[in-house]
Amino acid sequence: MPASPNHLSDSQVTVDAIESFAHATDPRMGHVMGLLVKHLHAFVAESHLTKAEWLKGLEFLTAAAKITTDERNEFSLFSDVMGISSMVDVVSQPPGGTPSSVLGPFHNHDSNVRANGCDLTDGQAGERVWLHGRVLDVHQNPIAHAQIDFWQNADNGLYPAQDSAQDPQNLRCKLVCDEKGEFNLLTIRPHPYTVPTDGPVGALLAASNRNIWRPAHYHVIVSAPGYVGLVTELFPAGSDYIDNDTVFGVRPGLIVDVKPCQDSEVANRFGLTTPFKQVAFDFCLVKQA
Ligand SMILES: [Fe+2]
The missing domain is CATH 1.20.5 (Single alpha-helices involved in coiled-coils or other helix-helix interfaces)
Known part of the structure; x- marks a missing residue:
């Protein structure tokens, strides 16, 4: 008709x-x-x-707007738990480099620049981990003086933005690799944490009987002039929730082993006893077109 x-x-x-x-x-x-x-x-x-379902959707967006501030963006979280952030990563990634992963809500553009080889632990609790590696191009050539921007959560599972007891610069830094593209720093083992559940996204996850946890991870942004910047994460193997990340950020190529290290020079430099734990990872950047 x-x-x-x-x-x-x-x-x-x-x-x-x-x-x-x-x-x-x-x-x-x-x-x-x-x-x-x-x-x-x-x-x-x-x-x-239905009209009732459409109205419910509008109410969800309104609630997201009401709880969003400069420090906490519920829309960004909604994008993450819907897998949209990860889909944007996947479709915008140039081929050949290290996989990208979600930025997350806790990146701080104002991290202090620290020396390559710095100690971020500053006497706090947590299992010491020596994180080191190189920044390479797709032909495995080192990229001299690439920049690393690093951040993670503390031993209590919280980022400084969630925990007023932490210095805002705790467990985060920017550093410049040496002429061989090598970087290293001393940090601690990160911990799984839940996404914020006190807003409409939390209510959505609860109503959907969904996991609210992310596996433990280090956040890293790697950049160098002439190369496509890389926003990614490293996930220690064996972490809880590594097979069920609520924001779908885990990629097989980003899972790292936390291994014992016997390097006495490094142990002496950081006041550690051997064996201590290390994570070794080489990042690969793709040249800009
Ligand atoms: Fe995170």
């Missing part, structure tokens, strides 16, 4: 809504918005979304 002249067909609504973005000043923006409309309309049609 043909549609009543007083009622648009559902497909005409979609066509018209996509067309409404066709003349955007930024053509890429218009293209992306048109695709977003296309797929959101398909979702509404396929799910036969």
Whole structure:
């Protein structure tokens, strides 16, 4: 039966809504918005979304806006637990380099620059881990003076932004690799932690009977002039939740062994006794096109 002249067909609504973005000043923006409309309309049609469910979705977004601050972004968390952040990582990653992974909410642009070979432990609790490796190009050549931006949580599982007892610069730093692309620092073993559950995303995870934990990880951003910057994480093997990361950040190539180390020079430098624990990992950057 043909549609009543007083009622648009559902497909005409979609066509018209996509067309409404066709003349955007930024053509890429218009293209992306048109695709977003296309797929959101398909979702509404396929799910036969009710008005009550649509209103519930709006209430969710409103609650996310109310709890979002400069320090805590519920929309970013929503993107993470929906796997969108990881999908953006996957589709935007240039081939050949170290896998990227989610940035997470606790990165601080203002981390202090520390010397290569620094000790971040500063007398705090936690199993000492010597983290070291190289920054290489896709041909395994070292990238001299690449920059490492590093951060992690403390032995209580909290980041400084969650724990006023910690110095804001605790267990984070920027450092510059040497001419051979080598870096090293002393830190502690990171711990699994839960994503924030006091907002609408937490309610969504609870209603979905979903895990709220992330496995233990180190956060690292690696950059060098002329290369595509890498935002990634290293996951100590055997950590709880490594097979069930609530933000889908684990990649097989980012799982690292925490192994005993007998290097007495390193032990003396950091005041450790052998054997101590080490993580060795080489990052690989892809040249900018
Ligand atoms: Fe994290």
